[in-house]
Amino acid sequence: MMLWVRGSRRSGCALPALARWLLPALLTVPLIGCSFFKKTPDVTPDTPADKLYNEGLFLLNDQQDYKEAAKKFDAVEGENPYSDWARKALLMDAFSNYKAGQYDDCINAAKRYVTLHPSSPDAAYAQYLIGSSYYDQILDVSRDQERAKKAIDAFQEVVNKYPGSEYALAAKKKIEMARDQLAGKEMAIGRFYLRKHDYLGAINRFKVVVTQYQTTREVEEALERLTEAYLALGITDEAQTAAAVLGHNFPDSPWYKDAYNLLRGAGAEPNENKASWISQAFHKLTG
Numbered sequence: 001m002m003l004w005v006r007g008s009r010r011s012g013c014a015l016p017a018l019a020r021w022l023l024p025a026l027l028t029v030p031l032i033g034c035s036f037f038k039k040t041p042d043v044t045p046d047t048p049a050d051k052l053y054n055e056g057l058f059l060l061n062d063q064q065d066y067k068e069a070a071k072k073f074d075a076v077e078g079e080n081p082y083s084d085w086a087r088k089a090l091l092m093d094a095f096s097n098y099k100a101g102q103y104d105d106c107i108n109a110a111k112r113y114v115t116l117h118p119s120s121p122d123a124a125y126a127q128y129l130i131g132s133s134y135y136d137q138i139l140d141v142s143r144d145q146e147r148a149k150k151a152i153d154a155f156q157e158v159v160n161k162y163p164g165s166e167y168a169l170a171a172k173k174k175i176e177m178a179r180d181q182l183a184g185k186e187m188a189i190g191r192f193y194l195r196k197h198d199y200l201g202a203i204n205r206f207k208v209v210v211t212q213y214q215t216t217r218e219v220e221e222a223l224e225r226l227t228e229a230y231l232a233l234g235i236t237d238e239a240q241t242a243a244a245v246l247g248h249n250f251p252d253s254p255w256y257k258d259a260y261n262l263l264r265g266a267g268a269e270p271n272e273n274k275a276s277w278i279s280q281a282f283h284k285l286t287g
Contacts, residue, residue, distance in 0.1 A: 211281045
């Protein structure tokens with residue numbers, strides 16, 4: 001099966017909503033000599049917020065030194081906690097940490113931004129950064145999928161709280177990809193049980209996919225595997241129903257051909273029992 005997460009899967013969080021903060025900030029502050037921008041500059045007490053902010057921008061954009069940029073933006077808030085500069089720097093701090101792969105720091109900064117500035121037009125992006133930080137840490141289906149669940153929850157917040165934002169659509173797409181990952185985890189365990197001839201254990205896992213993850217790519221295989229497992233247990237009517245539902249919803253699927261051949265080999269045909277949980281699960285979806 002294809003995995004949505006193999007190696008690095010950075011979501012490329014561009015900052016269209018933040019672009020207005022980058023160049024304008026530099027233009028509104030007198031230019032400073034290049035010696036001012038050291039790679040790891042010290043932060044002195046009472047440094048003006050605009051200086052710290054622009055140092056951060058320089059490190060972020062020109063040097064692509066995201067870790068040091070994050071330190072500068074963090075210092076803006078520390079030195080000037082109640083200023084408008086602090087509000088802007090907090091989000092830039094989250095973004096810089098995201099670019100640096102410092103996901104926990106990104107999540108913490110973004111959560112603080114959403115808490116402190118819930119009505120800001122950039123709150124949607126802060127919430128999106130939280131989801132993206134979890135999303136980029138999703139592991140393959142052989143590993144724990146807790147980050148996938150957290151990514152879904154965070155992206156759902158974007159959809160629910162900021163439905164009109166430019167990030168809502170991207171959040172929906174990533175929710176589906178993360179859901180596919182969770183379905184893939186269930187399938188991997190189900191296949192393991194099937195190989196061990198633990199058919200009830202396998203059925204329980206495939207049932208999760210059919211009832212909770214019907215919109216994912218895994219549902220076709222789950223229905224075929226249910227056909228296989230039910231036939232192995234001699235529960236032919238459920239095997240027929242699984243194959244019939246698979247054929248009705250995915251008639252061109254290679255998994256349907258496999259299910260059909262399995263039934264024919266057992267002297268049966270696909271036949272949907274409307275009272276079956278499999279049939280009812282799909283009727284709920286279409287209804």
